[in-house]
Amino acid sequence: MWCFRWWILPFIFGQLNIYYTRAAWPLPNMSSIQLLGLFADAANTSEPTEFSVHSCAMFKAALVLSQQYNIKIDGEFIGWQAAQTGGNAIGALRSTCQAVTTANIIGIVGPAYSREASIIAAFAHSDNIPAISYAATEPDLSDRNVYPNFYRTVTSDAAVTLPIVKLFTRYNWTSCIMIYQNDEFGSGGMEVISNAFSENNLIISKFIVFDIATQHIRGDLKDILSTTPTRIIIVWADDYHTSLILQIALNFDVLGPYFTWILSSKVSFNSFNQTMYTKLIGMLILEPIIGSVVNAPFNTTLLNAAYQIWEQYEPETFPGSTKVNYYA
Incomplete structure (x- = not known):
């Protein structure tokens, strides 16, 4: 897991125009046991963001990597569904409801924004599955009494x-x-x-x-x-x-x-x-x-393996290991 810490940086921005095309990942529904990934771009958007594209690619790469490491639940590999929420709570809830009614969803990765997270955290609690956000930072989400099934890989605000x-x-x-x-x-x-x-x-x-x-x-x-x-x-x-x-x-x-x-x-x-x-x-x-910026320890073997999988299946969006969005 990457370590997130707050750092004060100068206002220096790169300028980059990015165009993405559809990639051919392995079939996500090859297993009846699946994780649901929620990403902030609107469905079928013509202007995908780096934030969503990178996060979705790393989500898929992690699950392909889990299969390479022979990680199974009840004898089955873990498949996935990926959904675009449009960055709003209703979109996130709609995507989640559609997924859990058509597949055996054992956990949720996401959503991206705090305004989506509270309702998805409550849904996860009612369905007794974990929800792990990679970017929602609203402090109240840390309340274990209210959101016992919610976790995150980024620190609270x-x-x-x-x-x-x-x-x-x-x-x-x-x-x-x-x-x-x-x-x-x-x-x-x-x-x-x-x-x-x-x-x-x-x-x-x-x-x-x-x-x-x-x-x-x-x-x-x-x-x-x-x-x-x-x-x-x-x-x-x-x-x-x-x-x-x-x-x-x-x-x-x-x-x-x-x-x-x-x-x-x-x-x-x-x-x-x-x-x-x-x-x-x-x-x-x-x-x-991320932790590597401040020399905190992290698993370079797994991280580089995930990058290689991303580059193999979706080379047109892979920016190089040093330019991956921090939240991804």
Whole structure:
């Protein structure tokens, strides 16, 4: 298992256009015992994301690898079903219900987002099967009394509060504005950061909501920022919504060098006009990283074997071992 830790990174993004085609994996339903993988892209999307493509490929590679290691349950290899949820709770629930009514699903890998995870965690508990998310970080999901069948390979957002507090202490910052998306991920991050600030005598001067339904900030961003003394802004949103928030900030000219922005998600330069790149300089990202980045131990034999399987069956999406999405 890879170790995820929070690390503060400069705002440095690669620019890459990726095109994916359908690959020929071994038949997933060769066994009556199956795992269900839930991935965030919409079904039949024409614009698949690296996040979903890489995660799905590693899911399949792990199960092919389990067969090579002769891992069986009740004398059978483990097969799989992979479903695209569209990144929303209803899509995740629909895919899960369809899978469990047509196959013997013994566990769920996913879903990706916190806004999907609570309902899938509750479903897993009712069906007495484990659900293991690779990217859902909402702190309340750690409550074993509420979600006894839910696990994850990434740390809770509660873990990010320590580096944020240390960052503010290091530079003698005392206050900030926080922008967060109005779902479980955004609200959960807002709550744990707010609590950590209160415990360390730091202040969040203003909370600003980004509405993911309307895809707009509630209120006048330029007016709010210009009338608040602090010049530090924390954004707690996923990569897609972070890019929308930054575009709004670019339109109002409230990025660098006037404000220091701290992001919880990495976005691509491709989202913005090249003439605006200089205004994006100086941002910070709080990002979970894999254990190898900080020299933590991990099983290189199994990991490299999974990479080889991915490259064998889906070479058109394999980016090389050093460029695999961290969540995958």
